[in-house]
Amino acid sequence: MILETQQLTRCFGKFTAVDAVNICVHMGEVFGLLGPNGAGKSTAIKMLTTLLPPTAGRATIAGYDVTHQSDAVRRIIGYVPQALSADGSLTGYENLLIFAKLYGIPRSQREQRIREALAFMDLQAVADRLVRNYSGGMIRKLEIAQSILHQPQILFLDEPTVGLDPVARHQVWNLMQQHVKDYGTTIILTTHFLEEADSLCDTVAIVNRGQVIATGAPAKLKATLNQPNATLNDVFITI
């Protein structure tokens, strides 16, 4: 188990955005937090990535407590926030160099890590172009490249494919799956695309109004409905 939460909760005033969530994530799996807008997915991710303190409950990553051992947690995670965040006034290469420095990658290794990440994300040809001229798909791929420079054990991707056209979306899916295969990285992603979760995730937790209402392998969740050709959408509607 690489990640575990116990009754993880976050309130904003009287509103409970994440409500006593218990999830377990196995090492090397792709785990999807699935649910409609406002379900509490980004709030959960922010707590797991140490950016937002929980109101109650706890979470551990590789045994480190996200509240009390946040430095240790930060060293082993990568994070791509929901909003596009790469700097448009810099080139792709320069964006990566900033992250390599931030992550404390030794000078002697920076060039190689950046080249590897660019190659992995198929961005070599545009590395020296300003990011403001990138498409949404290229920016997303650059951000994923940034987040894997320090070879994290666990990668958090908040709505990685929102705003991407179907071709770019499939490319990002394939690259994520390839990364899990090549490096054994655990991926936790959020999405409101049910078919995306279905094809990409080993395990999903369906979240609604801050609560996990179902969890398991997509095939298993669909099988509980006892209807042929059931989709995750049917699961969501039924529970």
Ligand SMILES: Nc1ncnc2c1ncn2[C@@H]1O[C@H](COP(=O)(O)OP(=O)(O)O)[C@@H](O)[C@H]1O
């Ligand atoms: N900083 C905040 N202050 C107040 N309410 C917030 C804050 N962040 C999120 N919320 C509320 O919490 C709920 C869950 O938000 P969020 O986690 O962003 O959902 P999701 O990512 O699933 O779309 C929403 O109703 C949102 O308005």
Ligand SMILES: [Mg+2]
């Ligand atoms: Mg969100």
